[in-house]
Amino acid sequence: MIKAFMWLGFTIAMYWMSKKFYKLYPKIWLSPLLVTPAVVIAAVEISGASITTYNKGTSVLSQMIEPATIALAVTLYKHGDVMKKHAWPIIASALCGGAAAIVTSAGLARLFGLSPEVMDSLAPRSATTPVALAISRSIGGVPTITAAATLVTGLLGLIAGPLIVKWLRIRGPIGRGVLYGTGAHSAGISKAMEDGAVTGSVAGIAMLVTALVTLCLAPWLVALF
DSSP: OHHHHHHHHHHHHHHHHHHHHHHHSOOGGGOHHHHHHHHHHHHHHHHTOOHHHHHHHHHHHHHTHHHHHHTHHHHHHHTHHHHHHTHHHHHHHHHHHHHHHHHHHHHHHHHTTOOHHHHHHHTTTTSOHHHHHHHHHHHTOOHHHHHHHHHHHHHHHHHHHHHHHHHHTOOSHHHHHHHHHHHHHHHHHHHHHHHOHHHHHHHHHHHHHHHHHHHHHHHHHHHTO
16 A cells, blocks of 8 residues: 555656756656656566556546546636637637547548447546546446547647647637637646636637537447447
């Protein structure tokens, strides 16, 4: 049990240190969301610790995902006027993005001949983790695969998002927020917050709408494939 709690302390310390380092050198490849998992995985492998031991100590972090998502309501409340003014563009964009994510995930899975179980696991990858896991279980997917796909989606969005913003010259906080929140869920919100509170709030709304769209449409759209 002591070893399990040591992993909890190590994970938190690694995130704290990487966050401090990122503030000094704000390069996308030095993001705490990229550095921390890489270092922790390497440490677990080198030490020979079992994943069960690691999960015992850090399960509390997983349990905090849902409260942390709900806590985004505070930021949304502070910028309620912006949300009301741009409600329909934000909702419409997240709706299209969420539906496109399901269709492309299921379509590519079918194209590459993956099993229906894997297809069901990949379909909800663009929703935030708690929602994605719930959807995966309900449509017959494998939650473990869904969790991994959701993580990869967030990390890829974290890396590609700033490049897309730069190439397409998306300067407004609304456009940036929708892009980050729809394409990279909670990881995208973390990046959006770096642009400003308004961008982060819009990303939060986009993430929630994407999660709702995925929850409602995933079972129906996956069935088409």
